[in-house]
Amino acid sequence: MKLRLLRVLYLEDHPVNHSQQTASTGLPDEIGKLIHLRYLRLPATMINELSPFIGNLQALQTLEMGGGARYPISLPDEICKAKQLRHLIGSFKWPFRVDNLTNLQTLNEVVVEGQMEFNPMDLINLRELLVSITGQNNRFTLDSIGRLRSLQSFSLFFGQEDAPLFPPLKPLSHCQHLLELTLWNSGYGWKLPTELHEFLPNLKYLCLVAYSMPEDPMPILEKLPNLTFLELGLYCLNKLACAAGGFPQLKFLQIYGNGAQELQVEEGGIPLLKGLSVLDSVKIPERLRSIPAIPWINN
Numbered sequence: 001m002k003l004r005l006l007r008v009l010y011l012e013d014h015p016v017n018h019s020q021q022t023a024s025t026g027l028p029d030e031i032g033k034l035i036h037l038r039y040l041r042l043p044a045t046m047i048n049e050l051s052p053f054i055g056n057l058q059a060l061q062t063l064e065m066g067g068g069a070r071y072p073i074s075l076p077d078e079i080c081k082a083k084q085l086r087h088l089i090g091s092f093k094w095p096f097r098v099d100n101l102t103n104l105q106t107l108n109e110v111v112v113e114g115q116m117e118f119n120p121m122d123l124i125n126l127r128e129l130l131v132s133i134t135g136q137n138n139r140f141t142l143d144s145i146g147r148l149r150s151l152q153s154f155s156l157f158f159g160q161e162d163a164p165l166f167p168p169l170k171p172l173s174h175c176q177h178l179l180e181l182t183l184w185n186s187g188y189g190w191k192l193p194t195e196l197h198e199f200l201p202n203l204k205y206l207c208l209v210a211y212s213m214p215e216d217p218m219p220i221l222e223k224l225p226n227l228t229f230l231e232l233g234l235y236c237l238n239k240l241a242c243a244a245g246g247f248p249q250l251k252f253l254q255i256y257g258n259g260a261q262e263l264q265v266e267e268g269g270i271p272l273l274k275g276l277s278v279l280d281s282v283k284i285p286e287r288l289r290s291i292p293a294i295p296w297i298n299n
Contacts, residue, residue, distance in 0.1 A: 006034050007059075010041040032056040038084075042066060049074040055081035065090030069132040069159065072111035091132075098122045109155075115139045120147035130155040130182075146171025155182035155207075166190055173199030180205040184233075188212040197223035209233035209257075222246030222269070235259045244268035251275060252294050255282060263288075 009031070031040070032053025040057070041064040048071065054063075055078025063085065065073060072093035079085075080097040087106040094112045098104070099122045107123070109130035110116070116131065126148050133140055133156070145154065154175070158166065166185055170193065172178060181203055190213055203224055208217065208231070218240050221230065228251045232240075235257040244266040247253075252275040255263065262283040275294035278284060 004033060005036050007036055008039045009034065009037055010039075029053050035059065038062070040064070047073065050076055050079070052076045052078040054078055057082055058084060060085055062087040063089070069109065069111050069134065069157075109157075112140060115141070117144050120144060120149070123148060125150050127151060128153040130157070132157040132159065134159075141167050142169065142171040146174045148175060150177060151175045152177050153180040154178060155184075157182075157184040159184065159186055169193055169196070170199055176202065179203060182207040182209075184209040186211045191215060192217050192220045194220055196220050197225065201225055203227055205229045205231075207231040207233075211235045213237060216240055218242050218246070225249065228252065230254070232260070233257045238262065239264065242266065242269040246270065248272070253277070254294060254297055255279070 029051055031037075032051065033056070035056060036059055037057050038059055039062045040060060041062075050073060054060075054076060058081060060082050061084050063082075064087070068091050072091045074093050075096035077097050080100045083100050084103055085101055086103050088104060089106060089108050091109050091111055094110050094116055098118050101122060102124050104123055104126055106128045107126060107130070108128060109132050111132050111134055113135050127150055129145065129148070129151060131145075145151070154172070156166070166183065178200065179202060181200070188211075190210055197220070201224070204226055206221065206224070206227060206229070208221075210233070213234065213236055216237055216239065217232075221227070222242050223246070226249050227247065228249055230247070230250060230252070231254045233256050234240075236259045238259065239262045240255070240260060241264040245268055246266075247270045249272060250270050251272050253270065253273060254277040256279065260278070260282055263278065263285070265285050265288065273288070273291055276284070276288060276291045277294045277297045
C-alpha cells in the first residue's frame with residue numbers, strides 16, 4: 001500500500017479477509033501500516049472482528065464502523081494501544097480493554113451480555129456512552145458507569161420483550177455532569193425511582209421509552225428541576241397527568257406510542273412550554289392547543 005501518509009480513510013465496499021478456521025471476517029492487515037491515519041470509517045462493512053493491527057494506528061482519533069446490536073464487532077486487546085482514540089462509534093461486543101483510552105470521549109454503542117465492569121479512570125474523559133443489553137441479563141449494574149465523572153450523555157437499551165428490569169439508577173447520582181439520558185425498556189412492570197429528581201437534578205434532556213409501565217411517570221418526572229426536553233414513547237398507559245407547578249423548566253414535550261390517549265395538565269403546570277408534539281388522537285387541554293409542534297420533529 002503506497003498511501004502511508006493517509007490521514008482519512010472511508011471504505012464503503014472493500015475486500016475482506018475471511019478465515020474459515022475461525023468463521024471470522026476482518027479487514028486487510030495492510031490498513032495497519034497507515035500509521036498516520038486519524039479517521040477510519042467503515043459504515044457498511046460486514047465484519048465481525050477487528051484485527052490486532054488496530055494497535056498500530058496510534059494516531060487514530062475516530063473509528064466508525066457499521067453493524068448493529070445483533071451483530072456486534074469484537075475488538076482485540078490491541079485497541080488499548082490506540083491512545084489518541086477520541087470517538088469509537090459502531091456496535092462493539094463487551095468486554096474489551098479500555099485501559100489507556102483516557103482520551104476517549106464517545107463510545108457508542110457497547111453490547112453487553114453480562115456485567116460491565118471497568119476502571120473509570122481509564123475512561124476519565126468519556127462524555128457520551130450508549131449501552132445495549134442482550135439476553136436474560138440480570139447481572140448488569142451501573143456501578144462502574146456511575147463513576148464516569150465526565151459523562152454528559154448516557155443511553156441504556158433493553159430491547160427484548162422478555163428483557164429483565166432496569167438496574168437501579170442511583171449510581172448515576174455521581175455523574176454530576178450528566179445532562180442527557182435515554183432509557184429504553186421493552187420488558188414488563190418497570191417503575192421509575194421516586195427520588196429521580198434528587199440524584200439527577202442537572203438533567204436537561206430525557207428520553208423514556210417503555211412498552212409496559214404500570215404507573216404514570218409524570219408525577220416523578222415533573223419534579224426534575226432543570227429538564228427542558230422530554231421525549232416519551234409509551235405503549236401501555238392511557239392517561240398522563242401533570243400537576244400544578246410541575247416541569248418548571250420544560251420547553252419541549254414529545255409523546256408518541258399507541259398507548260397514550262390523554263394528557264392532563266393542571267393550571268400552572270409546564271409554564272414555559274413552547275413546543276408540543278403529540279399524536280392527533282391524544283386529548284390535550286384546550287389552552288395547550290395553541291402551542292406549536294416542535295419544528296424539527298415530524299409526527
